[in-house]
Amino acid sequence: MDQELVFITGATGFVGFAVLLQALRTGYRVRISVRRESQAEEIKQHAKIQPYVSSLQVIVIPDITADGAFDTALEGVTYIEHVASPLPNPTDNVERDIIIPAIRGTISILISSLKFPSIRRVVITSSVVAILSDAVASNGDSTTLYTPNTRVDPPPTSPYGNAGSAYRAAKALALLATDNFLKEKKPHFSIVNLMPGYVIGANELATSPAKLAEGSNALVIGIILGGKPPGNRPCSITDVRDLARVHVEALDESKVRESSSFILKQSGELTFDDANDIVRKHFPAAVASGIVPLGGSIGSAFQNLDGSAADKVFGTLRSYEEAVGWYKEARVEAARCKTFARTAAQHSVFNDSSIQTTYDQTQENWAIGM
Secondary structure: OOOOEEEEEOOOOHHHHHHHHHHHHHOOEEEEEEOOHHHHHHHHOOOOOHHHHHHEEEEEOOOOOOOOOOOOOOOOOOEEEEOOOOOOOOOOOHHHHHHHHHHHHHHHHHHHHOOOOOOOEEEEEOOHHHHOOHHHHHHOEEEEEEOOOOOOOOOOOOOOOOHHHHHHHHHHHHHHHHHHHHHHHOOOOEEEEEEEOEEEOOOOOOOOHHHHOOOOHHHHHHHHOOOOOOOEEEOOEEEHHHHHHHHHHOOOOOOOOOOEEEEEOOEOOOOOOHHHHHHHHHOHHHHHOOOOOOOOOOEEEOEEEOOHHHHHHHOOOOEHHHHHOHHHHHHHHHHHHOOHHHHHOOOHHHOOHHHHHHHHHHOOHHHHHO
């Protein structure tokens, strides 16, 4: 393993950094790409990276969608972890900012990989929404079995709707593009697609309240802080610790022998609102004092997702209750970031003026009470 070099995209993000740490801890040498030189220094100087800094290389790639963007990054690489992909952030042009970068970023790294015989496997962070139509993602479907080989048919087409719908479409289209690449190019390397649900857990890169409340974590934080956003979400989660572990274990060709896809879903069933009972069970003092008011609610759209292949290869993943347990650790991060609760209440996922007053009063007490 000490001779094997792993290239990781997206390492400056929530999931990508977790994968980076897991790869370094496992003993791999790692090369990552960043968009700016300043990001390289931030990663190298991170406390969790310090024990492994001698095993880390950083290369600057300003635009991963450009033709040949990865050609200078893949020399000597054995494995690739392609994590980078646009998030569903609000934009006035979803095709430009979400759809096109998701597809081109994936195909760009696959095409560049063809030029390097040393590369044996590419692991891609896909999503369960890559195999769900927009209607199924929003409304649910408990009668159809969705497997890792399910694909959205017909494929999504423009107009793609809001950022959330565009994100789902981008994941579906990037997966289909990967399938076509395998079929047409017959590469010398294998490709593994990992399909997590909403990824929740500790954000090791968080240096501000806003960072703590970013992404999928905002869903759970919103519930325990009383938020009630409209609409439904696909009811599946993945603990970031499991996703990072599986990403690295998927490099092992004795464990995953050929190109494959895996749905990574929590053990057991859930509704998002179960977070209320979980927090009540594990943090009774915080609830009793009113520091964590609970009572939030997010609509859960249920799909019959088959995660059995992943369980067989990688072992059973953490439950929703185990994943939500991260929020006990978050109190330390919240204290470090001070006014987390107040800032979290303003997050777009659960922005609600009715809960703002509560968090103006509690401020960082949430961190202490948990």
